[in-house]
Amino acid sequence: MKPRVYVTRKIPGEIVARLQEDYEVDMWPKEDVQVPREILLEKVKKADALLTVISDRLDDEVFSAGEHLKVVANMAVGYDNIDLESASRHNVAVCNTPDVLTDTTADLAFALLLATARRMIEAAEFIKEGKWKSWSPLLLAGTDVHHKTIGIVGMGKIGTVVAKRAAGFDMEIIYHNRNRHEVAEEMLGARYCSLDELLAEADFVVCLAPLTSETKGLFQREQFQKMKKEAIFINASRGPIVNEDALYEALQAGEIAAAGLDVFNEEPIDADHPLLQLKNVVALPHIGSATKETRLAMMETCCDNLDAIFADRAPKTLVNKDFLGSRN
Ligand code: GLV
Ligand code: GLV
Known part of the structure; x- marks a missing residue:
């Protein structure tokens, strides 16, 4: 069975199509409205992976609910929205999107x-x-x-x-x-x-x-x-x-x-x-990385990171480096 990815924000069809080749994809359908907390908590229960944005708060409650969760690919260089200690404790890899932005x-x-x-x-x-x-x-x-x-x-x-x-x-x-x-x-x-x-x-x-x-x-x-x-x-x-x-x-x-x-x-x-x-x-409304080219490159980086995790390779932009040690 393909791993299940929950995408917390509507992203372009071409990225969804790429994900669908290798994953069961479920996605919050709105582009300019954040996924409600209770829906995130419900969706994470079945998810093997999350593709998230900076307005999602990924705390201990989310990681505890995500029984199958292996990886969070956050579409940002910053990851202050994520409790890294909890992610590591739950053996979840956290990846960001530096460099391309x-x-x-x-x-x-x-x-x-x-x-x-x-x-x-x-x-x-x-x-x-x-x-x-x-x-x-x-x-x-x-x-x-x-x-x-x-x-x-x-x-x-x-x-x-x-x-x-x-x-x-x-x-x-x-x-x-x-x-x-x-x-x-x-x-x-x-x-x-x-x-x-x-x-x-x-x-x-x-x-x-x-x-x-x-x-x-x-x-x-x-x-x-x-x-x-x-x-x-x-x-x-x-x-x-x-x-x-x-x-x-x-x-x-x-x-x-x-x-x-x-x-x-x-x-x-x-x-x-x-x-x-x-x-x-x-x-300005937090548009630092907001060009079409860069936002697509950030989404591609998220996909690359998911692919690496599910192929058991080290992801290129892993944030919680202790995750690698915990796998063995
Ligand atoms: C945006 O603020 C980012 O961290 O990429
Ligand atoms: C990361 O890319 C930074 O500029 O701190």
């Missing part, structure tokens, strides 16, 4: 930086609302990006290619990370510094760190107060790294100049949220 996510992070600095969203709304009366010297004047200092918090794969883009804009690159990144230092002239030094020196503070117990709530009022008044804060990793009340207060008080946010504490964020009322906030 690195350049695409870096493009979006840099685009968000540019859009925020140059007030592009405000300007686009301005012209469509018929407000453009005349060329004027300081109309929608933003702030320069070139030759400024970018401070990257989280110099992983995405951080490194954001730095590469910044180098093309003649920016000075500083970074803070758990470990030194020698390649970025040698190839891009990136300079390692403490978080406090970075906050004090950067014109653009760009958060690309994964959400972990160490990074949760990393940006509080104090961190914003340490930034320059002209600083622009960009977050393209995970919302809970930032205390949003503190960010709002810092923006209101003029302690920093603007923010570009692709991620939020609660997703989807409420349209009435105070942050979304501010002119100097550019907000």
Whole structure:
């Protein structure tokens, strides 16, 4: 009998067709509505594999219900939605989709930086609302990006290619990370510094760190107060790294100049949220990896990982490495 895969979100027919060659496929039929918790808990009971998205919470309750579950392929590089300890304890492999989304996510992070600095969203709304009366010297004047200092918090794969883009804009690159990144230092002239030094020196503070117990709530009022008044804060990793009340207060008080946010504490964020009322906030609905090419590549990576597990090969992008040891 073919292994059973439960797909927690409607995905394109071509990917479903690929899965159907080797698996019994069951899928939540909606593209823009999350699978209800009780349905996930019911479906996981029979599933040998789950193909999931970041809004699915995969905790001990899910892993305990999944008696036959062997693998979770999460369509994201981040896996803070998954209790890895519980997965390993239940002998479930957890796989993510790094690499295929690195350049695409870096493009979006840099685009968000540019859009925020140059007030592009405000300007686009301005012209469509018929407000453009005349060329004027300081109309929608933003702030320069070139030759400024970018401070990257989280110099992983995405951080490194954001730095590469910044180098093309003649920016000075500083970074803070758990470990030194020698390649970025040698190839891009990136300079390692403490978080406090970075906050004090950067014109653009760009958060690309994964959400972990160490990074949760990393940006509080104090961190914003340490930034320059002209600083622009960009977050393209995970919302809970930032205390949003503190960010709002810092923006209101003029302690920093603007923010570009692709991620939020609660997703989807409420349209009435105070942050979304501010002119100097550019907000995007978590679209870092959202190009057609990359999203398909992420789904293919999920399929490759399922194939590896059911063929008893080591998957390419396994997150809980202890899973391999537990198989023998
Ligand atoms: C998206 O946020 C991802 O982790 O891939
Ligand atoms: C992973 O791809 C990262 O950028 O941290």
